[in-house]
Amino acid sequence: MSDINYWEPENLTDAVSILADRADQVRALAGGTDLLVKMKKGLTNWKGIVNLKGLTELKGFIYEGQTISIGALTQISALIDNPLLSLHFPALVDAARSLGTPQVRNLATVGGNLCNASPAADVALVLLMYEARLLIMGPNGSRQVSIQEFYVGPGQTVLQQGEILTAIEIDLPPLNSKGVFFKHGKRKSHEIALVNVAVLLTPHPGRKQIAQARIAVGSVASTQLRIKDAEDSLTNSLATLSAFEQAAELVKEAVNPIDDVRSTASYRKQMVGVLTRRALVEAWGEEL
Secondary structure (H helix, E strand, C coil), rough: CCEEEECCCCCHHHHHHHHHHHHHHHHEECCCCCHHHCCCCCCCCCCEEEEECCCHCCEEEEEECEEEECCCCCCCHHHCHHHHHHCCHHHHHHHHHHHCCCHHHHHHHHHHHHCCCCCCCCCHHHHHCCCCCEEEEEECCEEEEEEEEEEEEEEEEECCCCCEEEEEEEEECCCEEEEEEEEEECCCCCCCCCCCEEEEEEEECCCEEEEEEEEEEEEECCCCCCCCEEEHHHCCCCHHHHHHHHHHHHHHHHCCCCCCCCCCHHHHHHHHHHHHHHHHHHHCCCCC
């Protein structure tokens, strides 16, 4: 690593000011599990980093009514240890558990997983499925965007000069719903997803009918996607294997994966259908 400038602001206002004044020359540091790797590999030309780790106001959980707010600097490992998340958002806990190694999870942050904007990100995919809202602070004050609006392309977000992601809000899903996260890679652990899928099914009470479906997929397009056609095909339909297979086919038709060193596009396209079908069956949880 070449010589770089380093700042460690004491509060959020100072952090925003430093980032805003130095345009594209500096980057914010959260956990560093992605940022520092890029810097060591010489993949950047940044001239400084702004270490946000001292901003304790951006860490932890706040519960208000039906909403949970997760500070952007909350470590991935903290998601696994949180009993309320385990009860209401088990898919988020599963995604957190699948990320890297214990050492990585103890450093990596929720906000970093989002801002890295990888189409293969695990935690970010489940937050997309749970329809998270992202709170952002910048030189012009605060604003809120939906997670679907946050991504522009691989490694690109809507964050403007000087802006910092501060928190993630998610509403509790219906009590009778079930969320499922599946990840496929060449190895069972320490792996970047070749394909990942997150689904949420909410049944009509007392009926074998789906009231609402959400399907999010990753590593099969330039950004992570919600597949609305597949979701609409299941809404108010009977929960049958045929219905789940049809939804999986719609997912396959909607994605546009690429060939790279880890997989071929055709394999990703096939596997996203397989994982979607499996996830829907698992999320329904009853005999079909």
